[in-house]
Amino acid sequence: MKDLDVATLVAVFQEMMGWTFWAVLVACVVATLAFAAVLVRDRGVVAARLVRAELAGVLGGVAAVIAMFAVTNSTPGDMGGPIDWLLAVGIFVGGLIGSTIGAYALMGLFAPTRAPVALRGERAIEA
Template sequence: MEELTFTTLIAVFEEMFGRWLFWGMVVAAVAVTLLYVYVLIRDHSVSWRKFLLAQLAMPVGAVAAVIFVFAVTDSGLGDMGGPIDVIVLLGVAAAGAVGAAILVYTVQSLVAPPARET
């Protein structure tokens, strides 16, 4: 691999996760992001109580993302080979944490929308 391009990254992720799982995750991420934007536009503000509860879900999301990647790729902590592996693992954990927070906030806002002023 002489250069890193966007299509190369997509090919690597498809190889790692499988075509259907990878694109399913992409569709799920886009759907949750669109719902999150919808909730922010609809509510006109951020509910700090819901935001705090969403932040409490971040460690769970980080751990779940790491476990998911290890399960799907048939890898484990014993397969960590160097600093780049640790950096990638931390990136996976960070993405899982942020994703969990966005998902929890969105679900809370969809289930319990703010009361409308009359």
């Protein structure tokens, strides 16, 4: 990895996004920390909340793909080879994972605590 380093990637993304690069980076870190905090607080994954977060994640994935087409003046009809489909899937998965984590953390932090407690109870009974 002689020529590729994190500094180069940061430089390119800084030029691409300007100050929003750092804002997005901070948002990603905050969302990940919040997700971890909710997991620790709940001592595990709350299944019902995860399902709802995954639904939001699917929407986030679709939105990411649509945004990429919009930003690049292109359409799905422009995809010409397998690498294009892999890229689209990659963008979708990125959007899905990011949105799922973000939505789960938000719901965990701001949703009424009663439902998760009940669900934790269910999990405990199952266990």
